[in-house]
Amino acid sequence: MSNNVIDIKNVSFRYEKENVLEHINMEIPKGTFLGLVGPNGSGKSTLLKLVLGLLKPQKGEILLFGQPLSKFKDWSRIGFVSQKANSFNTGFPATVYEVVASGLAKKTGLFSRIGKKQAEEIMKAIVSLGMEDYADRNIGELSGGQQQRVFIARAIVSHPDVLILDEPTVGIDAKHVQSFYEILEKLNRELGITLILVTHDTGTITNKVSQVACLNKHLHFHGDKEEFEKLDEHELSSLYHFNVRVLSRDHEKEGV
Numbered sequence: 001m002s003n004n005v006i007d008i009k010n011v012s013f014r015y016e017k018e019n020v021l022e023h024i025n026m027e028i029p030k031g032t033f034l035g036l037v038g039p040n041g042s043g044k045s046t047l048l049k050l051v052l053g054l055l056k057p058q059k060g061e062i063l064l065f066g067q068p069l070s071k072f073k074d075w076s077r078i079g080f081v082s083q084k085a086n087s088f089n090t091g092f093p094a095t096v097y098e099v100v101a102s103g104l105a106k107k108t109g110l111f112s113r114i115g116k117k118q119a120e121e122i123m124k125a126i127v128s129l130g131m132e133d134y135a136d137r138n139i140g141e142l143s144g145g146q147q148q149r150v151f152i153a154r155a156i157v158s159h160p161d162v163l164i165l166d167e168p169t170v171g172i173d174a175k176h177v178q179s180f181y182e183i184l185e186k187l188n189r190e191l192g193i194t195l196i197l198v199t200h201d202t203g204t205i206t207n208k209v210s211q212v213a214c215l216n217k218h219l220h221f222h223g224d225k226e227e228f229e230k231l232d233e234h235e236l237s238s239l240y241h242f243n244v245r246v247l248s249r250d251h252e253k254e255g256v
Contacts, residue, residue, distance in 0.1 A: 005032075006051060007066075008062050009025060010023055011047075026219060028196065034211045045198070048164060097135045099139050100125055101157070102154060103156075104121070121159075165196070169181075206228060
């Protein structure tokens, strides 16, 4: 029996006449922390939409937990955090607790009453992201980094097996990015959540992820981070189709 949570088999996709993804093959085992990197327009967001069932492959197939995407129904097993959750209206009068509670809607229904067990799970998710002191604070009063912690808590409150994050550090001060990645590493290591992180930050993620996939229409590289780190700037530039410099940044540990 396969240990993969996601299997992408020979997947291709195009918008009208533009090929965006061509013959993508990727296996993501349970417990992986995958960094998905590539230049703008490389197809990263399109691949996420395919995995989330928002688009259908024109060729190939995607399996989630061994099931064809067309038959998969248990979407509570997959959490998703977008770029600063831009669709969320931070001016809406909702507290941190209420925002995280909304993540249970997939399991309990939108208007279901929150029972004692659910309330405990909500606080557990808030505590796991270090936001317990802000539980009663309005979401709009928080910094960008704090809001992202809340959005992740909302995504994990239903205990997903997989958490997909699309450029989650957008809007977070550079000095806090490292500690944010450490939070993700903790979720992967201590809760066993399989993480797929889409980012441009090749220098920082290699300190945290277990695997790297480099996408630019084709899947140019997919392997352990140690193999990725052996690529020199010339090889990376050939993957990205423009000059790339690898920077390793060590920020002081600070709260996000």
